Structure formats: C-alpha cells, structure tokens
Amino acid sequence: MGKRLDLSSPAMFIGRQGNGVISFGSGQPDLPPPREAIEGIDIRKDLRYGLIQGELPLREALAREYPASTAKNFVITNGASEALDLIFRAWGKGKVLLPRPYYYSYPPIITMAGMEPVYTDLVDGRIDIDDFRKKVEGCRAVLINSPSNPTGRIESIDTLKEIEKITAKLGIYVISDEVYKDLIYERENYQIKGEHVITVNSFSKTYAMCGVRVGYLWSSDQKIPEEIIKIKTHTSMNTNLVGQDMALNAMAAPKQYIKDQQRIWRERRDLIYKSFRELGFDLWEPEGAFYIFPKCLNPREFVETLYLEHNVITYLGEWFGAPSHIRLSYALDAEEIVEGMGRIKEAMKKVRCM
Amino acid sequence: MGKRLDLSSPAMFIGRQGNGVISFGSGQPDLPPPREAIEGIDIRKDLRYGLIQGELPLREALAREYPASTAKNFVITNGASEALDLIFRAWGKGKVLLPRPYYYSYPPIITMAGMEPVYTDLVDGRIDIDDFRKKVEGCRAVLINSPSNPTGRIESIDTLKEIEKITAKLGIYVISDEVYKDLIYERENYQIKGEHVITVNSFSKTYAMCGVRVGYLWSSDQKIPEEIIKIKTHTSMNTNLVGQDMALNAMAAPKQYIKDQQRIWRERRDLIYKSFRELGFDLWEPEGAFYIFPKCLNPREFVETLYLEHNVITYLGEWFGAPSHIRLSYALDAEEIVEGMGRIKEAMKKVRCM
Numbered sequence: 001m002g003k004r005l006d007l008s009s010p011a012m013f014i015g016r017q018g019n020g021v022i023s024f025g026s027g028q029p030d031l032p033p034p035r036e037a038i039e040g041i042d043i044r045k046d047l048r049y050g051l052i053q054g055e056l057p058l059r060e061a062l063a064r065e066y067p068a069s070t071a072k073n074f075v076i077t078n079g080a081s082e083a084l085d086l087i088f089r090a091w092g093k094g095k096v097l098l099p100r101p102y103y104y105s106y107p108p109i110i111t112m113a114g115m116e117p118v119y120t121d122l123v124d125g126r127i128d129i130d131d132f133r134k135k136v137e138g139c140r141a142v143l144i145n146s147p148s149n150p151t152g153r154i155e156s157i158d159t160l161k162e163i164e165k166i167t168a169k170l171g172i173y174v175i176s177d178e179v180y181k182d183l184i185y186e187r188e189n190y191q192i193k194g195e196h197v198i199t200v201n202s203f204s205k206t207y208a209m210c211g212v213r214v215g216y217l218w219s220s221d222q223k224i225p226e227e228i229i230k231i232k233t234h235t236s237m238n239t240n241l242v243g244q245d246m247a248l249n250a251m252a253a254p255k256q257y258i259k260d261q262q263r264i265w266r267e268r269r270d271l272i273y274k275s276f277r278e279l280g281f282d283l284w285e286p287e288g289a290f291y292i293f294p295k296c297l298n299p300r301e302f303v304e305t306l307y308l309e310h311n312v313i314t315y316l317g318e319w320f321g322a323p324s325h326i327r328l329s330y331a332l333d334a335e336e337i338v339e340g341m342g343r344i345k346e347a348m349k350k351v352r353c354m
Numbered sequence: 355m356g357k358r359l360d361l362s363s364p365a366m367f368i369g370r371q372g373n374g375v376i377s378f379g380s381g382q383p384d385l386p387p388p389r390e391a392i393e394g395i396d397i398r399k400d401l402r403y404g405l406i407q408g409e410l411p412l413r414e415a416l417a418r419e420y421p422a423s424t425a426k427n428f429v430i431t432n433g434a435s436e437a438l439d440l441i442f443r444a445w446g447k448g449k450v451l452l453p454r455p456y457y458y459s460y461p462p463i464i465t466m467a468g469m470e471p472v473y474t475d476l477v478d479g480r481i482d483i484d485d486f487r488k489k490v491e492g493c494r495a496v497l498i499n500s501p502s503n504p505t506g507r508i509e510s511i512d513t514l515k516e517i518e519k520i521t522a523k524l525g526i527y528v529i530s531d532e533v534y535k536d537l538i539y540e541r542e543n544y545q546i547k548g549e550h551v552i553t554v555n556s557f558s559k560t561y562a563m564c565g566v567r568v569g570y571l572w573s574s575d576q577k578i579p580e581e582i583i584k585i586k587t588h589t590s591m592n593t594n595l596v597g598q599d600m601a602l603n604a605m606a607a608p609k610q611y612i613k614d615q616q617r618i619w620r621e622r623r624d625l626i627y628k629s630f631r632e633l634g635f636d637l638w639e640p641e642g643a644f645y646i647f648p649k650c651l652n653p654r655e656f657v658e659t660l661y662l663e664h665n666v667i668t669y670l671g672e673w674f675g676a677p678s679h680i681r682l683s684y685a686l687d688a689e690e691i692v693e694g695m696g697r698i699k700e701a702m703k704k705v706r707c708m
Contacts, residue, residue, distance in 0.1 A: 009584065009587060010587070011406060011583055011584060011587045014403055014405065014406055014587065014591070014592075017402070026402070026403050028402050028403055029402075030402070032399050032400075033399070033401055038397045038399060041397055043392045043395055043600075045386050045387070045392060046386075046565075047387055047562065047563040047564065047565045047566050048371065048380070048382050048383075048384070048562075048564055048565050049368055049380050049382055049564045049565050050565045051368065052365060052368055078432055078590040078591075078594070079590060079591055081588065081589060081590055081591055082589060082590045085588070085589045085590070089466060104588075105587070105588035105589075108585075108588045109588050109589060112443060112446075112585070112588075112589075114468070208401065208402075209401040210401065210402055210403045210591075211400075211401045211402050211403050211404045211592060211594070211595040212401050212594055212595060212596060213590065213591065213592065213593070213594045214594075229365055230363065230365060231462075231466070233363060233364070233365045233368065233459070234435065234439070234458075234459035234462045234463050234466075235435060235436060235439045235459075235463060235466075236432040236433060236435055236436045236439070236567065236590070237368070237432075237433055237435055237564075237567065238368075238565060238567065239567070240432070240565070240566055240567045240568075240594040240596070240597045241565040241566060242566060242594070242596045242597060242600070243594045243596060243597070246397075246596070
C-alpha cells in the first residue's frame with residue numbers, strides 16, 4: 001500500500017471541494033463571512049500601492065483591541081502564514097522551540113529562514129512546563145499556538161503565564177499564533193503580554209475569509225514592525241487593498257456573529273467527538289479551533305483509502321509531527337459530518353485503525 | 355547635509371501620496387484600472403482557501419496568451435515581487451547574474467534566499483553581450499528586465515535572442531521580468547523562449563492595479579510551478595481571491611485600454627524628457643516603462659532637499675546600483691509633471707546637480 005497519492009504534504013488537498021468530496025482537510029470555516037465584509041465593499045478606483053505596513057484605518061481599528069497600542073505596533077500581512085514567515089526571515093538564525101504536534105507549516109518556514117526548530121512534546125495535548133523550561137534554554141524564540149492546530153487543545157492560563165515569565169527572564173521572544181483565539185469553547189482567550197511577545201492573528205478563521213488572505217502581526221516593541229516592513233517591501237509589498245477593506249468592515253460586524261459561530265462549532269464538536277468515540281478511536285476532546293486528532297494504526301493507508309475509494313479528505317498526522325494520528329477539520333455542516341463519518345466507518349472495514 | 359531622512363531604502367516613500375506631495379517615487383500608473391476590473395466584480399460569499407497555484411479560470415485565460423501552454427504552467431502570486439521571491443527561495447543557493455542598474459528589490463531577495471548576485475554593468479542602459487557572456491559562466495540563473503526599471507531602456511531583440519541561446523547552451527535559467535511588456539514605445543515585446551525560461555509578470559502596471567497585488571510566473575517546465583507551490587503552501591497560501599477575480603475581469607477589457615495608456619505614457623515621456631534636457635541633465639530617452647534616470651552630482655542632497663523643502667518624492671539611484679543617478683517615475687498627469695519640474699528647477703538653485 002501507499003505511494004498511490006503524493007502524501008508528502010497537504011498541498012494537493014488544499015482548495016479541493018465540491019464533486020461529492022467530503023473534506024475534513026483544510027482548516028477553514030464553511031460558514032459565510034459577516035454580511036458587512038462583503039456587502040459594504042465599494043471597490044475603490046484608486047488601486048495604487050498602499051503602505052507596506054498596511055492601511056491606517058485597519059491598523060487603528062486593531063489598535064483599539066490591543067491594550068496600550070497604536071497603529072505603529074502592527075503590520076498587515078497575507079494571512080498569518082506570511083506574518084510568521086516574515087518574522088523568521090527577519091531573524092534568519094537561531095533556534096525556535098515548537099510544541100509538537102505542531103501546525104505543518106511551522107518547521108518548513110523556520111528551516112527556510114535559516115533557523116532551526118527544536119521540539120517539546122505535548123503531554124495529553126498540552127505543554128509540559130518542565131520539559132518546556134529545559135528545551136527553551138538557548139532558543140531565540142518559542143512559537144505557541146493555543147488553541148492548537150492540529151490538537152484542538154488549549155493551554156491553561158497558568159501555563160501561558162508561566163511561559164510569559166520564563167521567556168521574559170531569559171530574554172527569549174514568544175510568538176503567539178492566536179488565529180483561533182475567538183474559537184475557544186472553554187474560557188476567554190488569555191493574551192500573553194510583554195516587550196518580548198509577538199502576536200500573530202488573522203481575519204481568516206474568525207470572519208470566515210481564509211481565501212482573502214488578510215492577517216497581521218502585533219508587537220509592543222515598534223522595532224519589530226520596522227524590521228518586518230524592510231523585508232516585505234521587497235517580497236510582497238502591501239497586502240491586497242480590497243482584502244484590507246473587507247477586513248476592516250468585518251471588524252464592524254456585531255459581536256453576535258462570533259457568538260453564533262461559536263455555538264455552531266460547539267455543536268459540531270460534540271457530534272464528531274461522540275461519533276469517533278462510538279467507532280472506538282482514542283482521542284482528545286477538542287476545546288478550541290475546529291480540529292480533532294484521533295490516533296490511527298495505519299494512517300497512510302487509511303487517508304489514501306478514504307480519498308481514493310470514499311471521496312473523503314483527511315490529513316496525515318505525520319505532517320504535524322504525530323505519525324500515529326490523523327487530523328480532521330470539522331468545518332462541515334452536521335449532515336456532511338454524519339455522511340463523512342459513515343464513509344469512515346465503511347473504510348474501517350478495509351483498513352485496521354486500532 | 356544628509357541624515358535628515360532615512361534614505362536606506364524607498365520604504366518610507368511607498369504609498370505616500372496626497373497632501374500636496376508630487377511623487378515621482380513609486381513606479382505605478384496613476385490612471386484608473388479598466389472599468390471591467392472593478393464594476394464587474396461580485397464579491398463571492400464563498401471565501402474559503404483557493405488553490406495554492408491560483409484560480410483555474412485565471413490560469414486558463416493566461417494560457418491562451420502563452421504559446422503551447424496550459425493552466426499548469428502558471429502560479430498566481432502576490433504581485434511579481436512574490437513570484438521572484440519564491441523562485442529564488444526554491445533554489446536557495448548559487449549565483450544570479452543581474453544587469454546593473456537593477457530594480458532595487460532584486461539584490462535583497464536574491465541574498466535573503468541564500469543566493470549571490472553578480473553583476474554585468476549596462477553600457478548606455480543596455481546589456482553588453484560580451485560582458486554578459488563572461489559573467490554568466492557559473493551562474494544558476496540570470497534575471498533580465500526589459501523594459502527596465504530604473505533605466506526605462508529596452509534590450510534589442512537581437513540581444514534577447516543571444517541571451518536565449520547562450521543560456522540554453524550553458525543550461526542556465528533565464529528569469530524574464532516582463533512587468534512592463536505592455537509599455538514599450540518602440541516595438542512589440544519579444545518573449546524569450548525555452549525550457550530554461552521563467553517569465554514573471556503582473557496585472558499591476560498593464561491594468562493599473564498595483565495595490566491589488568496579483569502577479570504570476572510562467573514556465574514551460576511544469577516542475578518549476580510544482581516546486582513553487584510547495585513553498586507557497588507554507589508562506590502565503592493562495593493569492594487573494596478577490597484580486598484574482600479582478601485580474602481575470604481586467605483581461606477581458608478591450609485592447610484599446612492598453613493602447614490608450616501607451617499613448618498617454620508616450621506623451622508624458624516626451625514632456626519629462628524634454629524638460630530634463632532643457633534643465634541640462636545628462637540622461638537616456640526612455641523607450642519603455644515609465645521611468646527616467648538622470649545623472650545627478652549630489653543625489654542624496656538633492657533627493658532630501660526635494661522632499662523636505664519642495665514636497666517632491668524622487669528615488670536615489672544608489673538603491674538601483676547607480677549612485678550617481680536619481681530615478682523618477684512619470685506616472686503623473688502633465689500638469690503635475692510640469693509643477694514637479696518647476697519645483698526641481700527651484701531646488702537646483704540650492705543643490706548642484708551637474
């Protein structure tokens with residue numbers, strides 16, 4: 001088995017939908033963006049270059065959500081991905097500590113920038129603070145992601161505060177990838193603070209506009225945005241202006257939009273978690289984001305069989321540093337989740353999962 | 355003098371317009387995009403991730419303009435800048451030959467990717483094919499840009515064919531940055547051909563939509579797009595979908611749109627060239643793009659004085675590898691060009707230019 005598909009990365013699955021495919025693949029909301037993000041947009045006729053740092057009204061709106069900040073603390077980027085890519089390129093060397101399992105793009109962008117990823121293995125989907133303390137020594141930065149893609153777990157506020165303290169003391173940067181901060185089922189988000197913190201976020205998940213590619217980075221230390229702008233001037237210039245207009249309008253949507261989304265995600269989480277438990281899988285209950293990360297005995301064979309014989313996209317855990325898992329995004333309506341789980345049950349007759 | 359402004363790069367000038375500023379800075383059309391690019395856009399409600407390679411209808415439309423091509427030969431990028439950045443990152447080592455003066459982003463993106471720029475100096479704004487032949491030995495790639503930013507010059511078709519032959523024989527890639535290919539005043543564009551050619555282009559200049567950030571790369575060798583997609587999956591994912599819709603619509607605009615633009619650019623070229631000659635500057639007559647590149651005795655002092663005392667943005671030649679020049683973009687209406695040239699004449703009373 002194996003070798004029937006190019007499973008070296010998720011690239012072949014991204015953007016595939018329709019034609020009877022049930023995609024538990026790409027991590028992206030299937031719900032529509034807020035009305036405001038689309039209907040309010042009057043595409044401007046002046047489409048000349050914008051500021052590399054991002055449009056001022058958007059950065060000012062963001063500044064109102066970050067304590068003691070101004071527009072100068074932000075850079076608007078092509079999604080959170082580009083924000084991370086630019087941060088590592090600005091450093092260009094040193095070690096970055098990653099909790100493992102990790103989002104699959106982290107190691108390649110760290111390596112491509114000339115930096116070296118080192119790992120602290122999660123215990124039950126959470127950071128083991130003793131191991132963290134050991135591994136973080138000698139690092140230039142640590143990259144955390146709570147709620148986590150792919151585990152769906154969140155770190156406790158105590159852990160986050162401890163990370164804040166340890167890194168501040170050692171003078172190590174914390175990059176906090178908070179793209180799922182509005183999708184926590186258990187508690188409010190806790191934002192790590194300090195001069196050594198760089199927060200990365202995006203409009204993709206909160207406002208269901210992944211394809212528009214608007215994200216940003218924030219730092220209380222204005223030197224960080226300045227460094228990033230120097231690189232972005234050469235690599236992609238301003239982030240697309242229409243997308244920035246859409247992001248600004250989305251921020252004006254009523255908060256109820258986000259609450260409604262959370263309710264839907266929670267219902268789906270309950271549905272898929274129960275369904276996997278009934279099939280006998282070993283897995284954590286997701287607490288945030290929209291991923292579920294079951295253990296699987298023959299993951300490669302299972303992912304291939306699901307795609308080629310059942311038209312179902314799932315992701316290999318090995319892309320996330322966890323070769324004995326598979327990852328599913330439950331960004332599907334209940335009916336599709338039920339249909340997809342039915343196909344998974346069928347495929348289990350052929351491939352041994354546990 | 356000097357040190358009054360951060361003139362280490364053009365970053366501080368990009369995106370600055372209005373408030374009485376006359377900007378001969380950023381190279382971007384001031385004319386509006388074709389109606390089709392804006393009015394025809396119905397922002398879709400499905401804003402999920404698109405294909406990393408780019409939307410199929412846009413790549414299919416492009417394929418009709420490139421002989422013997424299909425949608426597979428293209429990757430849609432965040433402007434031509436990102437296309438170039440991704441190409442060099444895909445290689446990651448080796449030498450790249452650059453004609454000098456060069457577009458200011460070329461050396462940093464080559465260096466950031468771990469590659470090394472080497473130079474062949476232009477003679478009278480054109481490639482010296484003997485020097486080219488010598489310098490290209492041992493390079494992995496050569497990057498050409500005709501019409502050229504900053505010189506406004508075009509290479510002869512004989513030179514382009516000779517470059518095609520030399521590099522094919524040596525197995526060296528040619529990256530042809532053709533973002534100004536629709537802005538040649540003297541002749542049709544000549545497209546370099548061969549398995550070893552990567553063409554980079556954008557919708558920014560032809561359709562006056564720089565801020566939308568949609569460009570692309572083309573190669574007859576499908577392995578190149580495949581390599582690029584692997585990187586882009588991690589660094590920025592799909593190019594923004596609304597921008598891709600706008601680019602596709604722009605391609606449907608009547609060809610008269612492009613012809614009208616060319617006529618306007620030619621008139622402006624004539625105006626600014628004559629004006630600089632009358633002031634006594636030593637310079638080449640631009641043959642394409644919308645840049646003029648006069649020699650200047652005290653360029654740093656002149657650029658600073660123009661900005662701080664006359665509200666005029668011009669760019670330093672040293673950013674383009676030509677420290678005794680200044681660069682002006684004439685993407686301004688005739689009235690502004692006349693006003694700007696008046697201010698330049700004033701500033702010449704204070705700073706000696708020749």
